[in-house]
Amino acid sequence: MESIREYLVEQIFIWKLLAAARYPLYLTALAMPLAVVFGLVLAAMRRAKTRFLSWPAVFYVEVVRGTPLLVQIFLVYFALPKLGHLLFNSDILTIGPFPCGVLCLAGNYAAYESEILRAGLDAVDKGQREAALSLGMSERQAFGYVILPQAFRIVIPPIVNDMVAMLKDTCLVSAIGVRELLKTAENIGREKANLSEMYMAASILYMLLSLGCYFLGKWVEKKLKAKGGQELPAGKFEH
């Protein structure tokens, strides 16, 4: 009896590890929708005709895509509070590790999602907007009822792809002390002196989560069944 109890206590770490597997899901579930919304704003800014809107968006996208996510996380977590002290002499720019993780993941992925969304919006046939306008719709109605729903179907597969990538990138926020899956695995591994096994276990969990996400994405895709523009050979009927 005693030995069984000891064995079970010994095995608690497994439950701890499994419980920690919820963090990649939490982080992704919070950051990805934010990334898509922010990405849509960036895409809209970039498509705008005035440079006051398009240039900041271009600048943001290029800077974010050109620097590593880990560096961005460090900058927001360590450098931003310093800037806050310098400029406002307050903790106004100091962010806790978990919100900082969500913010950085969202901000980073927004740059990529904005490019996907921009391509998706451009992929909707120009004739769709014209048909909507010719029915008396305003530009805004044409965008909301006609262009955006079609672009959305086009961008679902690449966005799901990025969602799986983000799930794995959530491990980077362990660097600022968020006790997510990787951090938990490391902590257990150090305590039990079985670090290699714990990294292995964490890998398997990440993979299972990714597969889960992937199949969820495939299911959504199937439900929405991506439909592009008209299936006419492009250019054939142009003047």
Next chain:
Amino acid sequence: MSAEQPPRPPTAKLPAEGGAAPLMEVEGLKKSYGPKVVLRGVDMQVTRGEVVTILGPNGCGKSTFLRCLNLLEQYQDGVVKLKGEVVSRGRPEDRKATEEEQAAAQALRLRVGMVFQRFNLFPHMTVLENVMVGPKKVLLRSHSEAYDVAERMLSKVGLWEKHPCDPLTLSGGQQQRVAIARALAMNPDVMLFDEATSALDPVMTRDVFGVVRELAAEGMTMILVTHDMDFARDISDRTVFMEEGVVAAVGTPEYIFDQRPVPGIQKFLQRG
């Protein structure tokens, strides 16, 4: 082009030079893309119930002209009137539309239906939704009102049984008839057809022309840009021949096709 033509029913309608006040008037419409001048001042009058076809060689500006009529293209100079009231004016290329101009453009498009060469049905909606979306979202009709309109219009083009379908599963001719129903559901004063059958095979073309003929018989005012000479000759009350951005000749189809009043028509018809 063969001289043989299908027998044409005598038309009671008279050209616009007759007494009736014009429904749509275009005065001195000029349009250019940067330095390239496309329309050099086009004048046209269309009376209620009249069917006008616009012919001309590629690049003569006929499609652009049609698109200017519902402001899918902004023209630089001139005036378009509907029922005697100015509905749009030319605007310099470098000036953006003001809020009022945008609202006016929207109001104009409500009264002018358009059918496109490539149908442009909304692929994310069913056939029924395609026809209902205008009445519902733009005219703010109730669901049942919009449904009734859609049912009537789809029945008119003979496709009510297709109403639950995905538009892309339909043939080109069927898609174009749905597009016509969609435009008709807005109850426009004028219908514009921009090469509505250029992307269709002869059988589908016949079906679409059948619908157009029916509309003509019901007294719908229509302006058509087409490459189908037989059809143009058959359906038009008046034919406009455009060349290099101007109206080169206007008249009954017999006048245009048989008398060929300007050398351009001769060349154009021979090549066709």
